[in-house]
Amino acid sequence: MLKLCAKDFLAGRWWWLLALIVYGLNLTMNTAHDLFVMVATAVLVIACLILTLVQDYVSKTEALYGSLPLTRATIVGGRYLLMAFLSAGGYLVALACAFFLKSMLPLQPMTLDPRPWVSVDGLTGYVLAMAAFAALYLPLYYRFGLGKSTVAFTLVILAMVVSVLTFKPLAALKSMLSRGFEPPGRAGDAASRIVGAIAGIRQALGTPAFLAAAIILVVLILTISIRLSVRVYEKSEF
């Protein structure tokens, strides 16, 4: 599966670089909102994944790599591993950019504070979010193809955001997130609040139980997702 990731790197590296440049430019213009950085990082990771899949789609390479000594399950596994690598890379890039901007632009009124992201709670939240994205997107991709799956994924994410903002039982989350969009200097530290909320759960459960629960959750959703993707992909014909 590492070879498949290396293959994807060779196919997508210049597009990833382009995405990284766009991400960096956006960050320099939006340093006041750490929530923006979180969202931009998630978008960067998903964009890099989709850009890789676009290369396969444009060049119709599935027949080629399907003819190599690989099983469909291995090919699918390679995609999930790629998402893991991209997520790890995105996390490091976000931290590097945030610390860099904070040190280079000290006079700008900014609330960007990457320190909570480095905590166990921040990292756990990030891993859970990325696992959820992969678990949702990749089965859609294998079932419906690139175009439809990307539209469907975007709609699902939008629906989730709308439900958070409109559904009453989620009012606490809504108020926490909405504060993140307030003008700089007032309450633009939504990322810290999200991390704080995760920290609250960790304190309630105790760190070992919290970590165990997080690992079980990640393993569970990814296992279900991978099985679903493999089942669908094994039926695909090229």
Add this chain to the structure above:
Amino acid sequence: MNNAIEITNLKKDYGDFSLDGVSFSMPQGTIMGLIGPNGAGKTTIIKILLNLVRRDGGEIRVFGLDNLKDETAVKSRIGFVHDTPCFYERLALKTIKATVAPFYRDWDEDTFRRLLREFDLPPNKILARLSRGMKMKFSLALALSHRADLILLDEPTSGLDPVFRRELLGRLSAVIQDEKRSVLFSTHITSDLERTADFITFLHEGRVVFSAAKDEILERWAVVKGGLELLTEDNRRFFRGVRERAFGFEGLTADAAEARRRFGPAAVVDKASLEDIMYYITRGDHHA
């Protein structure tokens, strides 16, 4: 002799087209031409063999191994050239190679470099800037660089101009004869196989019309040319396909010796080419 490929009762139903109980075998170390008109099922068989398409029934064994149960072992022994090159278009040839080579334990870098030189393919050239013929050559170089025991070629000469086609075939034939590999070569251009193939399997509308040694086929099959008075109902049934003209007829038979006995000097009995066989069976008035 052990078989490189054994296909038994292979079935695949697409609704408007189906493979209907396809069975044939290909001995190791031989070149088999898989011929038939467009849409006969040649590409489908090759894709099922590589598990790119799911089969509805039947069995495929490659070097005695089941192509599904032993998928990776089977595929590691196969070099393939698809009818449409499906590489990353924006990558250089050496980069494409780097995305393929690691999957083969027996990848031979020296062979790959030698083939690129022989085929006049610059390793730093972007694939999108190559002609179709050059892409086919590159595909062939990849297929031949991991010491594959079986080479699957799906219409490799289709869409190439005659000069390029002849050059590609020459290269292919030289490489294959050097290495003693088994080759399954699908094509609707039968002249590509006249010199190179040992065995021919002819597919039509998803069924095997025949699968036999090429020499035996060319010995047995004949085109009979004669006057219309010879075309009695009994004689008509004798032919696998007939074309009637204003002053005579041409008929294809699978029994040249019987044709000579039956018609004697009243008709001309010529050896049938593969193209004749394909033409009469797919387009002629059918019998038998």
